[in-house]
């Protein structure tokens with residue numbers, strides 16, 4: 405047991421509102437704050453890369469120090485900045501591999517590897533620069549996982565981490581940091597030597613981090629179990645089984661300040677579970693904005709997410725063509741894989757009266773969609789937690805999702821439990837099954853009393869960070 409308030413350094417590749425690409429940005433932007441608010445004595449601080457886009461946003465930062473890191477036969481400079489605009493200090497870390505980069509996640513794997521390995525090692529210099537002895541280092545996904553390996557296997561470089569406990573939060577197992585080998589060598593990071601780790605994984609940041617972490621937290625209890633199976637384990641399942649006692653699941657939450665249908669400034673009309681009829685105004689506004697027939701009785705479906713096969717967007721494309729009714733509208737908001745983007749556009753051409761496609765990242769529009777659409781389509785192939793369904797439920801937009809990972813942990817299937825149903829789950833990873841599940845939802849939509857009950861049930865769930873933050877705090881104390 406420690407005799408001072410806990411000191412935690414939380415590191416991630418993105419954090420809302422400074423930079424957000426997907427759910428990791430939501431989590432890193434919310435969880436440290438939620439921990440701080442749950443237990444004000446805890447000294448938790450966040451560090452992210454100082455991407456050129458953040459710099460260009462004009463954010464006010466203060467320099468807090470500098471350091472250097474070995475790279476081949478020379479030293480690379482690191483600059484540390486802080487923004488004190490938020491309730492916790494957020495450190496922005498800069499250096500050549502970061503300042504030279506373009507998008508947060510680029511298409512050049514080797515360049516991304518250099519950027520994130522540099523960031524992970526640079527972040528380990530922060531406590532020294534700040535004269536701040538930390539108790540816990542919490543990393544997220546492959547981008548920062550190498551820091552956990554480094555504090556154990558490069559202890560001469562980072563001696564002050566000898567008694568620091570480490571946590572790796574796992575948001576997405578398949579992204580392991582492909583193409584990192586050369587960068588690891590350039591930064592003199594030794595490979596993993598655990599004989600139980602498959603040899604192909606010994607120079608991949610995520611498995612290396614899993615190997616060294618004191619605790620690995622998957623972002624939902626179901627995903628924490630699924631990763632031990634060949635279906636979801638990405639060929640690491642046998643290795644993961646050797647770490648079984650260190651792996652657990654804690655569900656993500658959502659920021660109830662940002663996602664609040666009663667106060668949301670992005671909406672045409674705010675509403676709550678008791679004033680659900682006001683919600684219609686938002687649907688009408690969407691139909692108007694996207695030149696769709698303004699009919700209250702036509703169910704409005706939406707998809708909001710990355711255009712990636714993980715999200716099952718291709719399943720939606722096939723399932724839509726199988727529906728035996730044309731009494732629906734669909735608005736797709738997403739960006740990513742260009743082939744999938746093109747396929748969605750083709751579908752729109754097939755259904756010009758019913759489908760609209762918006763191929764960009766648009767936070768404000770996502771708020772309007774959650775608040776105005778009737779149904780969120782989310783047929784993910786795998787889903788470590790999923791935030792879109794949590795936000796949708798908070799806004800009375802009923803999820804029709806695949807029964808996998810965090811979707812199972814957060815959605816009560818109306819077909820199995822009509823009294824408490826909060827959405828619809830498709831039991832099989834199969835297009836026909838998913839089309840049938842959409843059809844069931846469309847059928848129930850016709851009975852507005854049942855539908856309203858589902859919306860109310862969904863809106864009454866508690867997906868705030870409070871519960872998860874408490875679980876993380878328990879974990880912090882248990883590992884010390």
Ligand code: ADP
Pocket residue numbers: 425426427428430708709710737738739764765766767770789790791792793795
């Ligand atoms: P993942 O982290 O796998 O991308 P999640 O469901 O956990 O998926 O989180 C996705 C987050 O990103 C949600 O907040 C969702 O609303 C948001 N999002 C995804 N794509 C877009 C987009 N094109 N425009 C606006 N918000 C988006």
